[in-house]
Amino acid sequence: MSTLEKIGLKALHRIDPETGHGLALKALRAGLGPKGGPVTSARLRTVVAGLDLPNPVGLAAGFDKNAVALDALSRTGFGFVEVGAATPRPQEGNPRPRLWRLSADRAAINRFGFNNEGMEAIAGRLERRPHGIIGLNLGANKDSGDRAADFATVLTRCAPHLDFATVNVSSPNTERLRDLQGRAALSALLSGVMAANAALPSPLPVFLKIAPDLSETEIEDVARVAEEARVSAIVATNTTLSRDGLTDSQKDNMGGLSGQPLFERSTRVLARLSSLTHLPLIGVGGIGSAEQAYAKIRAGASAVQLYTALVYGGVSLAGEIARGLDALLERDGFASVADAVGTGRTDWL
Numbered sequence: 001m002s003t004l005e006k007i008g009l010k011a012l013h014r015i016d017p018e019t020g021h022g023l024a025l026k027a028l029r030a031g032l033g034p035k036g037g038p039v040t041s042a043r044l045r046t047v048v049a050g051l052d053l054p055n056p057v058g059l060a061a062g063f064d065k066n067a068v069a070l071d072a073l074s075r076t077g078f079g080f081v082e083v084g085a086a087t088p089r090p091q092e093g094n095p096r097p098r099l100w101r102l103s104a105d106r107a108a109i110n111r112f113g114f115n116n117e118g119m120e121a122i123a124g125r126l127e128r129r130p131h132g133i134i135g136l137n138l139g140a141n142k143d144s145g146d147r148a149a150d151f152a153t154v155l156t157r158c159a160p161h162l163d164f165a166t167v168n169v170s171s172p173n174t175e176r177l178r179d180l181q182g183r184a185a186l187s188a189l190l191s192g193v194m195a196a197n198a199a200l201p202s203p204l205p206v207f208l209k210i211a212p213d214l215s216e217t218e219i220e221d222v223a224r225v226a227e228e229a230r231v232s233a234i235v236a237t238n239t240t241l242s243r244d245g246l247t248d249s250q251k252d253n254m255g256g257l258s259g260q261p262l263f264e265r266s267t268r269v270l271a272r273l274s275s276l277t278h279l280p281l282i283g284v285g286g287i288g289s290a291e292q293a294y295a296k297i298r299a300g301a302s303a304v305q306l307y308t309a310l311v312y313g314g315v316s317l318a319g320e321i322a323r324g325l326d327a328l329l330e331r332d333g334f335a336s337v338a339d340a341v342g343t344g345r346t347d348w349l
Contacts, residue, residue, distance in 0.1 A: 009312075017099040018099045021099070028076075033076050034075060034319060038079050039319045040079075042336075043335065044056065044326050045336075046302065046337040049233045052133075054079050055325070056079055056301075056304060057077070057304055058079055060307040061082045061168070062112075063307050064081075064083045065084060065115065066083070067136075070083065071130050074134075076319065084116065084137030084168075085138065086136055087141045088157075093114060094113035094115075098111045102251060103248065104248040105251070106259050106260040106312055107257060107258060107260055108258050110239070112255075113142065119157045120157070133164070135163055135164040135165060136162050137166045138168060147180065148185075148193075149192060151167050152192045155197060155200075155204075159200050162204055163204070165207070166207040167190065167209065172255065186222065186225045193206060206231050206232055207232060208234050209237075211239075212237035212238065212269050212285060213240055227277055232279075234277070235282040237262075237266040239257055239258045239262070240256065240262055241257070242257065259288075261286065262285040263287070266285025266286060267285070267286075267295060268348050270301055271300055271345045271349055272348075274300025274342055275349060282301060283299065283303070287305075287309060290320070291328070293321050302341050
């Protein structure tokens with residue numbers, strides 16, 4: 001991390017978290033972030049769901065909800081970037097305050113509620129997107145009469161400007177959204193999304209993002225339904241409602257918890273999925289170092305994503321993790337990321 005980035009982070013941590021996040025995006029757009037482009041090497045290059053990634057370290061959805069900083073983010077070291085979530089109509093989300101830093105736990109709690117400018121505004125920015133692998137997290141409007149149809153609507157509108165799309169039924173901040181993870185509801189939702197995808201001139205890889213709070217039976221159901229629907233990958237996981245082990249004074253705020261406390265829980269879900277399905281898995285939750293990214297890969301992830309760690313480590317962390325991951329692969333004699341996937345899965349089961 002550069003001296004400028006350290007000073008910037010320290011200043012941002014003195015103000016309201018959501019205001020600080022907005023300023024961070026403005027700073028990136030002003031050219032104050034890293035400019036080297038994706039970190040890559042022969043070991044780091046990998047193919048996931050047909051996508052040629054320069055490295056397997058991606059940006060999770062939520063950091064750039066409205067796709068306002070795509071140019072800058074494409075230069076920060078990430079192998080791929082996911083923006084959104086996008087809903088058909090603009091949505092304010094839940095009332096503020098709705099984001100809290102838990103510095104003592106290297107974590108965050110949010111209850112944003114899919115706040116975004118809507119698919120039309122986001123599609124307009126995606127149309128001018130930079131080179132690189134760009135995906136969109138698909139969401140549903142809170143007051144929609146048919147939330148399942150909302151996902152297909154956003155996909156159809158934005159697909160021409162994307163490399164992949166993620167169906168997000170796992171945010172805890174939209175009432176009853178997680179109910180769509182039940183076997184029957186999820187099957188019906190994915191059927192509609194995949195039908196819309198098949199009707200596109202160039203169908204996309206479609207990912208499914210799940211919660212970390214699923215029971216063993218629910219994890220098994222998700223694996224089966226995802227395979228039956230022929231999604232391209234499963235993203236494990238979104239934020240948790242658990243507050244186990246937290247020490248920060250902000251721990252009792254309502255919303256989804258992300259960051260370091262989520263690492264073990266999300267990695268166990270990931271490993272369990274890896275034992276149930278041959279679908280590619282994207283590991284998310286608590287990654288703040290190359291060692292943790294490597295642990296996710298060895299637990300079964302073909303690629304990883306991070307977000308909350310950037311609050312504490314800055315956007316340069318993406319490149320640092322990619323370079324560190326390259327060194328760990330070399331140390332252990334792996335010629336590629338793919339060779340390491342799943343080699344440590346039993347440690348988490």
